[in-house]
Amino acid sequence: xxxxxxxxxxxxxxxxxxxxxxxxxxxxxxxxxxxxxxxxxxxxxxxxxxxxxxxxxxxxxxxxxxxxxxxxxxxxxxxxxxxxxxxxx
Numbered sequence: 861x862x863x864x865x866x867x868x869x870x871x872x873x874x875x876x877x878x879x880x881x882x883x884x885x886x887x888x889x890x891x892x893x894x895x896x897x898x899x900x901x902x903x904x905x906x907x908x909x910x911x912x913x914x915x916x917x918x919x920x921x922x923x924x925x926x927x928x929x930x931x932x933x934x935x936x937x938x939x940x941x942x943x944x945x946x947x948x949x
Contacts, residue, residue: 919926
C-alpha cells in the first residue's frame with residue numbers, strides 16, 4: 861500500500877506542476893495582450909492628435925473652403941435625416 865500512496869503523491873505533484881506552468885503561461889499571455897492593447901491605444905491617440913492638428917492647419921489655410929465643406933455636410937445630413945423621417949410615416 862505505501863508504494864501506491866507514493867505513486868499517487870507523485871502524480872498529484874506532477875499535476876500541480878503542470879497546472880502551475882499553465883497558469884504562468886496564461887498570465888504571461890494576458891500581460892502581453894494588455895501591453896499590446898495599451899500600445900495600440902497610444903498609437904491610435906497619437907494618430908488622432910496628428911490628424912486633428914493637420915485639420916486645424918488646413919482650416920487656417922483655407923477657411924472659406926472649410927466653411928463650404930461643413931455647410932455641404934450639414935445640408936447632406938439634414939437631407940438624409942428628412943428623407944428617413946418621411947419614409948417611416
